[in-house]
Amino acid sequence: MENLNKLLLLACATFSVISLVKSQNQEGFISLDCGLPSNESPYIEPLTNLTYISDVNFIRGGRTGNIENNSETDFISKPYKVLRYFPEGTRNCYNLSVKQGTKYLIRTFFLYGNYDGLNTSPRFDLFLGPNIWTSIDVLIPGLGDGVIEEIIHVTRSNILDICLVKTGTSTPMISAIELRPLRYDTYTARTGSLKKIVHFDFTNQRKEIRYPEDVYDRIWMPYSQPEWTQINTTRNVSGFSDGYNPPQDVIKTAAIPTNVSEPLEFIWNSESSDDQTYAYLYFAEIQKLKTNETREFKIVANGRLDYTNYIPTKFEAETLINPAPLKCEGGLCRVQLSKTPRSTLPPLMNAIEIFSVIQFPQSETYTDDVIAIKNIQSTYQLSRISGQWQGDPCVPKQFSWIGVSCNVIDISTPPRIIALDLSSSGLSGIIPPSIQNLTLLRELDLSNNNLTGEVPEFLAKIKSLLVIRLRGNNLRGSVPQALQDREKNDGLKLFVDPNIKRHGQHQPRSWVVALVASISCVAVTIIVLVLIFIFRRRKSSTRKVIRPSLEMKNRRFKYSEVKEMTNNFQVVLGKGGFGVVYHGFLNNEQVAVKVLSQSSTQGYKEFKTEVELLLRVHHVNLVSLVGYCDEGNDLALIYEFMENGNLKEHLSGKRGGSVLNWSSRLKIAIESALGIEYLHIGCNPPMVHRDVKSTNILLGLRFEAKLADFGLSRSFLVGSQTHVTTNIAGTLGYLDPEYYQKNWLTEKSDVYSFGIVLLEIITGQPVIEQSRDTSYIVEWAKSMLANGDIESIMDPNLHQDYDTSSSWKALELAMLCINPSSTQRPNMTRVAHELNECLEIYNLSKGRSQDENSSKSTGHSVTSISDIPSAR
Numbered sequence: 001m002e003n004l005n006k007l008l009l010l011a012c013a014t015f016s017v018i019s020l021v022k023s024q025n026q027e028g029f030i031s032l033d034c035g036l037p038s039n040e041s042p043y044i045e046p047l048t049n050l051t052y053i054s055d056v057n058f059i060r061g062g063r064t065g066n067i068e069n070n071s072e073t074d075f076i077s078k079p080y081k082v083l084r085y086f087p088e089g090t091r092n093c094y095n096l097s098v099k100q101g102t103k104y105l106i107r108t109f110f111l112y113g114n115y116d117g118l119n120t121s122p123r124f125d126l127f128l129g130p131n132i133w134t135s136i137d138v139l140i141p142g143l144g145d146g147v148i149e150e151i152i153h154v155t156r157s158n159i160l161d162i163c164l165v166k167t168g169t170s171t172p173m174i175s176a177i178e179l180r181p182l183r184y185d186t187y188t189a190r191t192g193s194l195k196k197i198v199h200f201d202f203t204n205q206r207k208e209i210r211y212p213e214d215v216y217d218r219i220w221m222p223y224s225q226p227e228w229t230q231i232n233t234t235r236n237v238s239g240f241s242d243g244y245n246p247p248q249d250v251i252k253t254a255a256i257p258t259n260v261s262e263p264l265e266f267i268w269n270s271e272s273s274d275d276q277t278y279a280y281l282y283f284a285e286i287q288k289l290k291t292n293e294t295r296e297f298k299i300v301a302n303g304r305l306d307y308t309n310y311i312p313t314k315f316e317a318e319t320l321i322n323p324a325p326l327k328c329e330g331g332l333c334r335v336q337l338s339k340t341p342r343s344t345l346p347p348l349m350n351a352i353e354i355f356s357v358i359q360f361p362q363s364e365t366y367t368d369d370v371i372a373i374k375n376i377q378s379t380y381q382l383s384r385i386s387g388q389w390q391g392d393p394c395v396p397k398q399f400s401w402i403g404v405s406c407n408v409i410d411i412s413t414p415p416r417i418i419a420l421d422l423s424s425s426g427l428s429g430i431i432p433p434s435i436q437n438l439t440l441l442r443e444l445d446l447s448n449n450n451l452t453g454e455v456p457e458f459l460a461k462i463k464s465l466l467v468i469r470l471r472g473n474n475l476r477g478s479v480p481q482a483l484q485d486r487e488k489n490d491g492l493k494l495f496v497d498p499n500i501k502r503h504g505q506h507q508p509r510s511w512v513v514a515l516v517a518s519i520s521c522v523a524v525t526i527i528v529l530v531l532i533f534i535f536r537r538r539k540s541s542t543r544k545v546i547r548p549s550l551e552m553k554n555r556r557f558k559y560s561e562v563k564e565m566t567n568n569f570q571v572v573l574g575k576g577g578f579g580v581v582y583h584g585f586l587n588n589e590q591v592a593v594k595v596l597s598q599s600s601t602q603g604y605k606e607f608k609t610e611v612e613l614l615l616r617v618h619h620v621n622l623v624s625l626v627g628y629c630d631e632g633n634d635l636a637l638i639y640e641f642m643e644n645g646n647l648k649e650h651l652s653g654k655r656g657g658s659v660l661n662w663s664s665r666l667k668i669a670i671e672s673a674l675g676i677e678y679l680h681i682g683c684n685p686p687m688v689h690r691d692v693k694s695t696n697i698l699l700g701l702r703f704e705a706k707l708a709d710f711g712l713s714r715s716f717l718v719g720s721q722t723h724v725t726t727n728i729a730g731t732l733g734y735l736d737p738e739y740y741q742k743n744w745l746t747e748k749s750d751v752y753s754f755g756i757v758l759l760e761i762i763t764g765q766p767v768i769e770q771s772r773d774t775s776y777i778v779e780w781a782k783s784m785l786a787n788g789d790i791e792s793i794m795d796p797n798l799h800q801d802y803d804t805s806s807s808w809k810a811l812e813l814a815m816l817c818i819n820p821s822s823t824q825r826p827n828m829t830r831v832a833h834e835l836n837e838c839l840e841i842y843n844l845s846k847g848r849s850q851d852e853n854s855s856k857s858t859g860h861s862v863t864s865i866s867d868i869p870s871a872r
């Protein structure tokens, strides 16, 4: 069984040429013959009638080779006779256009065939997007042998990258790539994708069966054992409603034990005993039974009883699947069928498929970013760096595109592109609009190229941009007003050649602008009010139309389930403005269940819309909603459980034990800022949290921070950026003063609240404390700042274990966030960026002091959030 993945690709003996079955259509099939000259493409492979095309439009590099011609290779079918090999570059990627969310059978062929006359056996890695798929080792250089790698995988975007990565001295090569769409409800693993071990047809015919007999083009290999007897039928077998559709030629043959009293046993090896295995057993009774005959058997897989008395259906195919993955102890897996006492006939099995679970944990880069950067790439036909610009732009890190920097938070969050450096890249033409689709871009460097045209206004739309470098180009015109506003309000830094002037550099009419602006403000307010009035009325009449998506249905729980989950509401975790939060268990995972009180101001009206919205929001720094309950008056939200409670408890020492050190505090601040940033610019529609406060920042097992309770946030009108709310939400002390005065809600309100949280983090002071000289934290901080004494402001619990410049910078940032005028406040991107700098400064100083005082060093990483020192 060891060489299962190695397969004789000899054509003559292998493919059945029975053409009773109508030729099926090949819709959605992708059949690439790698290395095929484009003038020979496409062609129909005569034995399968599959249409193969050349790979030239799907790969950038590589050269083509032919396997050796001799009497043995004469019989190899055409797709495997040519190949593409990659002497240049470490990673070479095929980019295939697929349909997102489609389950595909993905198969790659590697037939060396001594194409280079070196008689070696190439070894290299195969990647699927950013994840390693397998290591290829074309072990036997003997002609005719090849390696097939096959998986069943659901595509995550519309692009599928298959990459060959050089790992040593040998040259990666590939013969063919085949993609076949499958039915979504077939071959489902609980987690991960499925790697093919075998598709076995139990027959003594020496022929392989694939398309067109198999509509999915699975390749069924004949298999028999000496102690088995083969039986077959000429009658057709029906019953393919489950979607597995075994070909007639596969299901019409079966194996039975030759000694009828012996069990039918099938044994195989798994690569490791940790492998999770799925077996698909195909059964159909293909003998005409007499009235006094029965065939009944029990099925035991790996010592576990799956069926006590299974009777195959007469001339009807059935697929039995283990719902939970099998673990094979010692790497040995076994399926045993033994006849029951009342059975007169031995057990039978027609075919088997075996897969092991393969994980592809690393998320691909955010799709819109990928599309945008590929647009930029094709606009400029970036030849200088195109060799490197292949595959996923961000991950794995060692292959990330030159000039592209990414924010890689963790493997389950799609990386985002945050910086693009195309300086001195010989670019000409205009600055392409697709740049604006890099919506989290912080730095853009296009300096020292030959770019023409004007400085585009759309750059102002990239909310996250902090630095733009355009010097050393042939740009003309002036800096657009919108960009100048961003320079003024957000501290955007724009570097342009001196010929590009800024308006208003000599503009005396600013009072006119101000007047017009204030008039239009009033007008906008009125318009917004009117719109809201209309919108609300419209909303109330269309509310019933909202249908829960499929996703929602799965996460909807009955009240009785909620009751069970929380063990009849036994453990209270906390009380909030909208109800009580209970501890619970869902599938053995801890959860927090918020039961909404009926008097909650939010009420039922918005509940469903809100839930639908929340279920779509996913970010590593936002507490995720796992489900909800909506049964009559009983409303509940089920959230992931956060082991370490909220930030406030840790600052006030309520939690006992340890006190957060300075770097942990900064990390928590950074992560919370990223969560808010995501609400503001990462999700669609954008949201304002409306209740950022230290009790809404929850901490996980390793003190990772996540924002909670953004259920309060309502999507605000896109475009106008402002939203008039009728009832003030939020918490005293954290509320944006502008919000009181104007009832205006912008994302800058969250920045204000975050500034307050930052003050709490720095000072350890309560937000409002009557016993203090100045009870409000803002006033208190101002008065302390006036003294210029950092020590008196910093939390005494830090025991002066902070770096002065790092803490000053954080404090300045906090004061900037709580500026009474919202336009003066930075945006969250900038906040996160500056906090990162605070952490870097601190780590540098810590590193220095550790060098100086190495005897004190305990050697653990300063940035690790888990090493929280205990209070002495």
Ligand SMILES: *[C@@H]1O[C@H](CO)[C@@H](O)[C@H](O)[C@H]1NC(C)=O
Residues within 6 Å of the ligand: 017, 018, 019, 023, 046, 047, 048, 049, 212
């Ligand atoms: C391929 O198609 C041709 C013409 O449609 C048909 O005659 C032939 O039998 C087909 N071959 C297979 C293997 O289905």
Ligand SMILES: *[C@@H]1O[C@H](CO)[C@@H](O)[C@H](O)[C@H]1NC(C)=O
Residues within 6 Å of the ligand: 057, 058, 059, 060, 095, 096, 097, 159, 374
């Ligand atoms: C794949 O790469 C080819 C060749 O570089 C390019 O023409 C094509 O647009 C790319 N396709 C996708 C989906 O990126």
Ligand SMILES: *[C@@H]1O[C@H](CO)[C@@H](O)[C@H](O)[C@H]1NC(C)=O
Residues within 6 Å of the ligand: 066, 068, 069
């Ligand atoms: C092998 O055969 C193909 C086509 O029949 C031909 O083009 C090629 O030159 C041959 N190669 C060798 C090494 O003989």
Ligand SMILES: *[C@@H]1O[C@H](CO)[C@@H](O)[C@H](O)[C@H]1NC(C)=O
Residues within 6 Å of the ligand: 203, 204, 205, 230, 231, 232, 233, 253
């Ligand atoms: C069916 O079984 C008979 C008897 O064992 C054998 O001769 C024949 O080749 C088999 N046919 C197929 C298609 O397996």
Ligand SMILES: *[C@@H]1O[C@H](CO)[C@@H](O)[C@H](O)[C@H]1NC(C)=O
Residues within 6 Å of the ligand: 020, 021, 234, 235, 236
């Ligand atoms: C089996 O099915 C095929 C295709 O549906 C049909 O052409 C053939 O006549 C059937 N054979 C029998 C024995 O029913």
Ligand SMILES: *[C@@H]1O[C@H](CO)[C@@H](O)[C@H](O)[C@H]1NC(C)=O
Residues within 6 Å of the ligand: 259, 260, 261, 262
């Ligand atoms: C068949 O198997 C039974 C039970 O294992 C055994 O006793 C018997 O000798 C076997 N018969 C033959 C013919 O091998």
Ligand SMILES: *[C@@H]1O[C@H](CO)[C@@H](O)[C@H](O)[C@H]1NC(C)=O
Residues within 6 Å of the ligand: 290, 292, 293, 344
């Ligand atoms: C079933 O009945 C047939 C006669 O109809 C007989 O020859 C055969 O031995 C019986 N088989 C069994 C297992 O009783």
Ligand SMILES: *[C@@H]1O[C@H](CO)[C@@H](O)[C@H](O)[C@H]1NC(C)=O
Residues within 6 Å of the ligand: 368, 375, 433, 434, 435, 436, 437
């Ligand atoms: C930006 O992305 C959107 C959605 O993917 C697309 O419709 C639009 O054309 C893109 N804009 C540019 C300038 O590429």
Ligand SMILES: *[C@@H]1O[C@H](CO)[C@@H](O)[C@H](O)[C@H]1NC(C)=O
Residues within 6 Å of the ligand: 428, 450, 474
């Ligand atoms: C820059 O572009 C201009 C106009 O297209 C062209 O005349 C000039 O030669 C280019 N300069 C360089 C260095 O490529």
